[in-house]
Amino acid sequence: MKELLARIKEEALAKIAESDAPDKLNEVRINYLGKKGELTSVLKGMKDVSPEERPKVGQMVNDTREAIETALENARIELERKLREVSMKKEVIDVTLPAKKMQMGHRHPNTIVMEEVERIFVGMGYEVVEGPEVETDYYNFEALNIPADHPAKDEQDTFYVNGDILLRTQTSGTQVHDMEKGKLPIRMIAPGRVFRSDEVDATHSPSFHQIEGLVIDKHITFADLKGTLAEFAREMFGEDTKVRFRPHHFNFTEPSAEADVSCFKCGGSGCRFCKGTGWIEILGCGMVHPNVLRMSKIDPDEYSGFAFGLGLERIALLKYEIDDMRLLYENDVRFLNQF
Amino acid sequence: MNTSMSWIKAYVPELSCTDQEYLDRLTMTGTKVETFERLDKNLKDIYVGQILSIEKHPDADKLIVCQVDFGDKKLQIVTGAPNVKVGDKVPVVIDGGKVAGGHDGGPMPEDGIEIKNGKLRGMDSFGMMCSIEELGSSREMYPLAPENGIYIFPEDTKVGADAIEVLGLHDSVFEYEITSNRVDCYSVLGIALEAAVTFDKPFLPPAVKVNGSGGDVNDYVKVKVEDKDLCTRYVARVVKNIRIAPSPEWMQRRLASCGIRPINNLVDITNYVMAEYGQPMHAFDLDTIDGKEIIVKRAKDGEKFMTLDGQERELDSNMLMINDAKKAIGIAGIMGGENSKITDQVQTMVFESATFNGANVRKSAKRLGLRTDASGIFEKGLDPHNAILAMNRACQLVEELGCGEVVDGIIDIHDSLPEEKTIKMDADRINGLLGLSLSKEEMLSIFAKLHLTYDAASETVRIPTFRQDLENIADLAEEVARFYGYDKIGETLPTGEATTGKLTFKLRIEQMARDIAEYCGFSQGMCYSFESPKTFDKLLLADNDPLRRTVTIANPLGEDFSIMRTISLNGMLTSLATNYNRRNKDVKLYELGNIYLPKDVPVTQLPDERMQFTLGFYGEGDFYSMKGTVEEFFSYIGMREKITYEPGQAGDGVVRNSVVLRDAYPFLHPGRQANIIYKNVNVGFLGEVHPEVVGNYDMKGRVYVAVLDMPSVEPFATFERKFEGIAKYPSVNRDISMVVPKEILVGQIEAMIEQRGGKILEDYRLFDLYEGEQIKEGFKSVAYSISFRAKDRTLDENDVNGAMKKILNGLEQLGIELRQ
DSSP states (O other): OHHHHHHHHHHHHHHHHHOOSHHHHHHHHHHHHSTTSHHHHHHHGGGGSOTTTHHHHHHHHHHHHHHHHHHHHHHHHHHHHHHHHHHHHHTOOOTTSOOOOOOOOOOOHHHHHHHHHHHHHHHTTOEEOOOOSEEEHHHHTGGGTOOTTOHHHHHTTOOBSSSSEEEOSSTTHHHHHHHHTTOSSEEEEEEEEEEOOOOOSSSOOSEEEEEEEEEEETTOOHHHHHHHHHHHHHHHHOTTOOEEEEEEEETTEEEEEEEEEEOTTTTTSOOTTTTTSSEEEEEEEEEEOHHHHHHTTOOTTTOEEEEEEEEHHHHHHHHHTOOOTTHHHHOOHHHHTTO | OEEEHHHHHHHOTTOOOOHHHHHHHHHHTTOEEEEEEETTTTOEEEEEEEEEEEEEOTTOTTOEEEEEEOSSOEEEEEEOOSSOOTTOEEEEEEEEEEESSOTTOOOOOTTOEEOOOEEETTEEEOEEEOOTTTTTOOTTTOTTSOTTSOOOOOTTSOTTOBHHHHTTOSOEEEEEEOOTTOGGGSSHHHHHHHHHHHTTOOOOOOOOOOOOOSSOGGGTOEEEESOTTTEEEEEEEEEESOOOOOOOHHHHHHHHHTTOOOOOHHHHHHHHHHHHHSOOOEEEEGGGSGGGEEEEEEOOTTOEEEBTTSOEEEOOTTSEEEEOSSSEEEETTTEEBGGGOOOTTOOOEEEEEEEEOHHHHHHHHHHHTOOOHHHHHHTTOOOHHHHHHHHHHHHHHHHHTTOOEEOSOOEEEESSOOOOEEEEOOHHHHHHHHTOOOOHHHHHHHHHHTTOEEETTTTEEEEOTTOTTOOSHHHHHHHHHHHHOGGGSOOOOOOSSOOOOEEOHHHHHHHHHHHHHHHTTOEEOOOOSEEOTTHHHHTTOOTTOGGGOOOBOSSOSSGGGOEEOSOSHHHHHHHHHHHHHTTOOSOEEEEEEEEEEOSSSSOOSOOEEEEEEEEEEESSOOHHHHHHHHHHHHHHTTOOSOEEEEEOOTTTOOBOSSTTOBSOOTTEEEEEEEEEEETTEEEEEEEEEOHHHHHHTTOOSOEEEEEEEHHHHGGGOOOOOOOOOOOOSOOEEEEEEEEEETTSOHHHHHHHHHHHSOTTEEEEEEEEEEOSTTSOTTEEEEEEEEEEOOSSSOOOHHHHHHHHHHHHHHHHHTTOEEOO
């Protein structure tokens, strides 16, 4: 019996080793372990074994079965691995073939700049608001200390709908709308479209975008204005950006200033972007004029504030080195997809 | 506004700085210097030489050989100039020197032209005699220079002197950008005062004194101002025995540096005073003035008038005129008349120095299309006190230049004149506004330099009338800031109550719209808000279509920009067409921009500005991919309910909740358009663009668009989300295959499934749609997979069968047959 089992085991293991396909392994399983298999017939012959020897023989049969099963399982794993390798070898691809593009769309460069400005000011606690693009003379001029017949009205080449209704020439009217809500303090920015009657050319457009900013609170100073806008400029144009404030004039602020940043192309040494000056003008700003506060029912003896306005296109053109403003409104995807 | 450095130094003699320093420091105190140019930039080693002898060149007919004396040396110079003679004193550039340009006055090379010793046809020449053009200027600015020849100095010029110096070219010209509030700085004196304070040097304006020559101005002329609302002040003086001659070199040089061409002493004086004082003046020939009377009054409508440039102008009753007893002789503040202009024969003249209403001059000049140097200054609104100062300065110059005799007496017509304002001094307030802690004395010392005086008793600052811009404490704060230095003020951040930074809900939804459109492959375009009324024809809108009611611009740049758009499609189609014509493939664009719907026509109130989310594409994709983009957007902004699509009801075009939304769109393919309905509200539309419209935009093929009316969408949007759990129990799927009459839309089938499916209905999905041979005429084959699931248990057959039965019954009622 012992010899018989040893022979069966030996034969089975040899056949397993020879098997080079899953069905051959299966054949081995059936031939030895199946219902009519050799090992099964040995078990059937157990009835002829004496009762004393039965457990011992039973143990031997089980050991043999286990050995064959283990060998079968190992052989299966090994065989599958081999087959997988063969099939993977056939699946080699050319990884240098062109990519299948996930065609995502692109944001307009104006919007990228706008969202960047928004992100910076929202981070400083500013609310982003909007105002109407078709405006009354009051909000666009009068409430901003630009009375009727003021030459500043001519400077801004306004499109009129009628004597009182016009296309806003600046986002500054949103200041007035916001102040009129009567909720103080105010920290807001207002991006939006503005209009001036300039013929379309490489540097002019009858429609462009500004971002207005306004802060009203007790004890707001010119130093606060400088600090805030310097912080903004560093966020927007880089840590090393220097900011210069020059006196200027706007009707709705006093004192007023224009802010230049150190040229973000040459770092201030002078290049064609900054026309050799090392500075690039980016915005107008100032302390809110007492007349403007008063017209919006805010007491200039108690409150003060600062306001600023910057041109979105101007920054987009400079930042991305776009040399013709018309590209911004043509919507050629070969242009848009570069941003 | 331009000035030369030498003219500024005439009033600030101690000023000593480089041109760049001047530019930088004035810019930082608020007088923005745009650029400067050194007049001697490309001039070097040019001296005054006197011609001792002239001989013909032995080998060249057109050349002469001159021996030229420079005092310390003599040089042989060969020249081709025809105008020199023995004894003439001329500018000569010697070996190694430089001139600015060629003798022809053409464009000047960037770095000038270097001159070296050389031979001309075999004869040595140790330099070159120069024309005014070679010196970088022109006969316009040097009227005495000969045409096509060497410049010849006056006889008393010192031989061997620096010719650049003698010509007044060791100088720089600065160009300023003056802000509109600083009327006083449209004058050399105004800028000189700013420069003096900036560099902290004494300011010495001219001491004005007129000697007079007896007589009485009132015996020569009378002045009457009828329309005082437009003429605050009118000052007149008379000059007799006029001798017209060139003005002196120094005056010519100063005028030339401001870009003003010297003409003769009289004209030059008026121009000089205009530049120096910022007060335009005018001179009339008294002999042409009828009745020896000047009357200032408005013109009559339609009146014709010949200005001194020989042009006939048509006037209107808003324009202020200078008249004599019989006729008009000048348009106030803009231009004098041909009939009274100064000629070389003038004997006696009336000098006018007046203050006209700025806004009126500006409007008149605009209406006439005639902006002059004078009107450009008047329109800023001048200080009436300046009128008399300028008049006396002009008369002083008349005497100094020997141009004529000034008759005694001044005619000065005015009502009350503006007085000096006072502003209460409040140092704390100024420090508070600026974030500084200066002493009051520091502030007052700045004011004193600016001629703002302090009255200690009343604690007020007195503002001279030429500073019309100073009105309140904030203005004084700016004066302190300017001269303390904007750059020296610190940088702080606002303190006080904290505020929350945020976007409005509307802006957040728009940001989401941009994100989703871009995820779906659309790039962002930007279109103009105004367009041409012709776009309505291109979009096939009927003549009476409500979209043709527009906000119309009264003064547009042209018809193409004349109306505010009432529909966003023209911009989208124009942009797609631009891409199409440039052969860009598969272009997808979106735009977020307003349309402007008038509330009334003609417009009396602000229009309804409605944000439109417009998508458009050609190339890859179809109606259903556009639909997919719209649904993706709705899903992301929390609109998770069933969206329904209503096919266009060709024809009647009934307007829905906004005039852009109606039941049919003429610019879309009649069989491929749909309204987008969410919770019974029409929130937008989509479709294929009508082939005729595609053609109108010079495109071919299929173009798809979608327009979402954001004010209609926004009320349904939400950022609130709630987790609904993940199903624990299995779902049961049933597939049904149907033969459906062609006119039944799958939308109707889906509505039926939803309506009849009950609570256990989880989802349904179209998986087959077929029309063709195997299906009988007038029918289509449609197959749906429907899934059921309960949240709380495993469904049994009965549950599902019951629901399916209801659905199938409903479908049968629609005339649908179930396929076995």
